[in-house]
Structures are given as C-alpha cells and as structure tokens.
Amino acid sequence: MFKQGRLTVVEEIQRFFRQVCSEAGRKGVIGFSSVDKVRLLPEQRQYLQAKLNVLGSVQDITAVSLGLLYHESEVLAIPAGWRGKPETDDCWDDYARAYHTVNDALNRVAAILAARFWGVAEQATVAGWAGKVKHVTEYFPHCVSHRAFAEAGGLGWRGRHGLIVTPEDGPALRLATLFIPGSVSPEPRELAGCGDCRACLDVCPVLHKGGDYREACRRRINGLHLRAEVCGICVRVCWERIRSRQA
Ligand code: B12
Ligand code: SF4
Ligand code: SF4
Incomplete structure (x- = not known):
C-alpha cells in the first residue's frame, strides 16, 4: 500500500470520510476493494471501463465503498x-423523503x-427512471452494482434479501462507490452472516420469486406510488x- 506523508492513503481517506460524514450529520461506513477482483x-463492466477512462492508463484501481446510514x-x-x-x-x-x-x-x-x-465517483442511484423503465434489466447498463464492491470491501454480507447487511446497522444505509488510482489490500472484517434467520423471506412474498424477485420488486415499488422508488419492508425487518442481536 502506498504512503502519503505519515498516513497511508487509506487512513487519510478514512479520516477525511469521517469528517465529511459528520458535516453531513450521518454515520458512515467505508471499505476498499480491488476493481479487478x-x-x-x-x-456493468463495460459501463465502468468507460467511466474509468478519465483516470488515464493507471494499472491498479481501488474501489472505495461509501455507506451513509439512515437515522x-x-x-x-417503514411499516414493520x-x-x-x-x-x-x-x-x-x-422514508421516501429520506431516500x-x-x-x-x-x-x-x-x-x-x-x-x-x-478519483471518479459513481452516484448513489439511477433516480427518476421508474416511470420510463419497462423491465428492471434496463437499469443495469447505466450503473455499476455498489453492492458488489461493498461486499468485496467487507462493508457487510449479502443478506437473503440481496442487500448489504452491515454489523453496524443492518441494511439501513445507502451506498456509493469511488474509484481511485492505486492498489490497497482490504482489511478483513468479522461478519456474522444471516445464520438461521429468514425474517425477510418470511415477510416479503416477492422474495420467493428467486432471480425474478428484482422485476417483481420493481413492479411492487411502482405500484406503491410513494414519493420515491422505495418500499423497504425487508430493510426494516x-x-x-x-x-x-446487538442488544
Ligand atoms: C436497479 C436497482 C433496483 C431495482 C432492482 C434491484 C436489484 N436487486 O437489482 C429495484 C427497483 C427493484 C430496486 C429495489 C430496491 N433497491 Co435498489 N438499486 C438498484 C441499482 C440502481 C442497481 C442495482 C444493480 O446493479 N443490479 C444488478 C444486479 C445484477 O446486481 P447485483 O445483484 O449487485 O449483482 C452484482 C454481482 O453480484 C455480480 N453478478 C450477479 N449476477 C451475476 C451473473 C454474472 C454472469 C456475472 C458475471 C456477475 C453477476 O454482478 C452484479 C452486477 O455488478 C442500485 C444502485 C447501484 N448503482 O448499485 C440500487 C440499490 C441496490 N438499491 C438499494 C435499495 C435499498 C433498494 C430497495 C430496498 C428499495 C428501497 N430503498 O426501499 C429495494 C430492495 C430490493 C432488493 N431486495 O434487492 C440499495 C441497496 C443498499 C444495501 N444496503 O445493499 C442500492 C445499492 C442503492 C444505494 N445507493 O444504496 N433496486
Ligand atoms: S432479515 Fe435475516 S435472513 Fe434476511 S438478510 Fe437480514 S439477517 Fe439475513
Ligand atoms: S423492497 Fe419491498 S418488495 Fe422489494 S424485496 Fe424488499 S420488502 Fe420485498
């Protein structure tokens, strides 16, 4: 890992991130992974390649996963x-406003x-498309999966509902990803995993649809007509x- 002054770049980013989170009035979590891995x-690989062109011909690129927690x-x-x-x-x-x-x-x-x-940042979400999109796969070529990087960066584990579950606050956070030149070795984190819990599967009928749950979830969210493209019952549960578990 490369150094800049007395702090490593990772330490410097972590410190700076904590500072901007506190200015934003939210708790944050951060993780690092190698883009190639x-x-x-x-x-989404193609979309990312085009995005990373602005960094020039650097050999290694690190993905910095940024999570901001809901209050x-x-x-x-969200209904219980x-x-x-x-x-x-x-x-x-x-909850829709908080989104x-x-x-x-x-x-x-x-x-x-x-x-x-x-670096170059990937924004939190592809917002405002809900009315135009006819199938969930239409989103995919226009973003990279924050969850894929957050999982690799040890922010949390992939829950049975497909979201990233953090030890700090479960899945009640939103993600963005920053891509910076240079390589880092991710710090391993102790992650408990879902264990024998199935609470999200028990509460949401959509999650029983296997791979098709994404499209079913999109339709359900559209049908709710809230002030944003949200449902979140799996998040609350x-x-x-x-x-x-923490109590
Ligand atoms: C499109 C989208 C949706 C769609 C589809 C959801 C979905 N599961 O894909 C709809 C509208 C349904 C939706 C719903 C929700 N979403 Co949404 N959504 C997104 C968005 C914009 C893109 C997700 C995406 O890329 N999906 C593509 C799939 C395939 O990606 P993936 O499952 O992560 O898989 C990756 C790898 O596992 C791997 N992979 C998987 N399969 C395969 C197969 C092959 C062959 C290969 C090579 C690789 C591979 O590559 C994939 C892509 O990189 C992201 C924002 C973002 N840019 O990431 C938010 C995001 C995933 N949503 C989020 C949230 C919170 C929700 C909701 C709870 C809504 C709400 N707020 O109430 C629900 C929950 C649904 C659920 N249980 O997953 C958060 C998740 C936060 C977290 N804690 O994990 C995100 C990250 C937004 C954010 N900025 O925080 N969402
Ligand atoms: S509700 Fe339980 S099973 Fe579902 S993701 Fe969370 S811990 Fe895992
Ligand atoms: S957001 Fe709602 S519909 Fe979609 S998976 Fe979660 S509980 Fe089910």
Whole structure:
C-alpha cells in the first residue's frame, strides 16, 4: 500500500470520510476493494471501463465503498410488516423523503472525496427512471452494482434479501462507490452472516420469486406510488433483527 506523508492513503481517506460524514450529520461506513477482483455483469463492466477512462492508463484501481446510514426515525417510518399499499395514517413517505436526502448527501460526499483523491465517483442511484423503465434489466447498463464492491470491501454480507447487511446497522444505509488510482489490500472484517434467520423471506412474498424477485420488486415499488422508488419492508425487518442481536 502506498504512503502519503505519515498516513497511508487509506487512513487519510478514512479520516477525511469521517469528517465529511459528520458535516453531513450521518454515520458512515467505508471499505476498499480491488476493481479487478469484483465480479460484474458484462454490461456493468463495460459501463465502468468507460467511466474509468478519465483516470488515464493507471494499472491498479481501488474501489472505495461509501455507506451513509439512515437515522433511526427514518427506518421506523417503514411499516414493520407486509403492507400492500400505504394507509392514510402511516408515515412511509418519511422514508421516501429520506431516500432523497441520503442520496444527495452521498453524492456530495463522493464528489468531495473524488476531488480530494483524484478519483471518479459513481452516484448513489439511477433516480427518476421508474416511470420510463419497462423491465428492471434496463437499469443495469447505466450503473455499476455498489453492492458488489461493498461486499468485496467487507462493508457487510449479502443478506437473503440481496442487500448489504452491515454489523453496524443492518441494511439501513445507502451506498456509493469511488474509484481511485492505486492498489490497497482490504482489511478483513468479522461478519456474522444471516445464520438461521429468514425474517425477510418470511415477510416479503416477492422474495420467493428467486432471480425474478428484482422485476417483481420493481413492479411492487411502482405500484406503491410513494414519493420515491422505495418500499423497504425487508430493510426494516432486517434492521430490527440486527439490532436485537446487538442488544
Ligand atoms: C436497479 C436497482 C433496483 C431495482 C432492482 C434491484 C436489484 N436487486 O437489482 C429495484 C427497483 C427493484 C430496486 C429495489 C430496491 N433497491 Co435498489 N438499486 C438498484 C441499482 C440502481 C442497481 C442495482 C444493480 O446493479 N443490479 C444488478 C444486479 C445484477 O446486481 P447485483 O445483484 O449487485 O449483482 C452484482 C454481482 O453480484 C455480480 N453478478 C450477479 N449476477 C451475476 C451473473 C454474472 C454472469 C456475472 C458475471 C456477475 C453477476 O454482478 C452484479 C452486477 O455488478 C442500485 C444502485 C447501484 N448503482 O448499485 C440500487 C440499490 C441496490 N438499491 C438499494 C435499495 C435499498 C433498494 C430497495 C430496498 C428499495 C428501497 N430503498 O426501499 C429495494 C430492495 C430490493 C432488493 N431486495 O434487492 C440499495 C441497496 C443498499 C444495501 N444496503 O445493499 C442500492 C445499492 C442503492 C444505494 N445507493 O444504496 N433496486
Ligand atoms: S432479515 Fe435475516 S435472513 Fe434476511 S438478510 Fe437480514 S439477517 Fe439475513
Ligand atoms: S423492497 Fe422489494 S424485496 Fe424488499 S420488502 Fe419491498 S418488495 Fe420485498
């Protein structure tokens, strides 16, 4: 790993990240992986290659996974059990608003880090397409999977619902990825995994559809007509499980 002054680049990024997270008023988690070692869909590898051209002909590129956690009140706005549609007295839309707030904060944090460390950032999400997209696969050529890098960087494990589950706060976070020149060796992290828990599978009928759950989830989210492309019931249920393990 290369050094810059007394701190390694990793330590410097971690320190800087903590500072910008605290300015954004959110807790953050960060992880590092080698871009070459992460398995991506061919269309996402192609998208990434084009994006990385701005870094020139560097040999090694490190993916820096950035996660910003939701506040507890935002997670508690999600219904605690399955709900077919919003009810007049629930606060589900507060979670939808938080989706925008966290995405904006993440995009800002990623842009600040990209400028400081000569990198290029992948924004939090492909937002505002929900009305135009006819099938979930239409998203894939226009982004890289943050989860693939977050998993490789040890931010968390891939839960049974497909999301990244962190020991800090379960899946109640949003992700972005920064790509910087240079190579790092990822720090191994102790991750408990799902064990015998199946709470997300029990709560969500969509997750029983195997690989097809992605398209079924997209349709369900569209049908909810919340203020953002969210549902999040699997997030809430999992978050509660992880919290109860910590108690
Ligand atoms: C498209 C999309 C959706 C679609 C499809 C979801 C999906 N599972 O793919 C819809 C609209 C349904 C959706 C729903 C949700 N989403 Co969404 N979504 C995305 C988006 C924009 C792209 C995801 C993507 O690339 N999918 C492609 C699949 C194939 O990727 P993957 O499963 O990670 O697999 C990778 C590797 O495993 C490997 N791989 C897998 N299969 C194969 C096969 C081969 C042959 C190869 C070579 C490689 C390979 O390559 C893949 C791609 O790199 C990301 C943002 C981003 N840029 O990452 C957010 C994201 C995944 N969503 C997120 C969230 C939170 C949600 C929701 C909870 C909505 C909400 N907030 O209420 C639900 C949960 C659904 C679920 N259980 O997964 C978060 C996840 C955070 C976390 N903790 O993990 C993300 C990362 C957004 C963010 N910035 O934080 N989402
Ligand atoms: S709810 Fe349980 S099974 Fe589902 S991802 Fe979380 S820990 Fe794993
Ligand atoms: S976000 Fe998708 S996977 Fe999660 S509970 Fe809702 S419908 Fe199921």
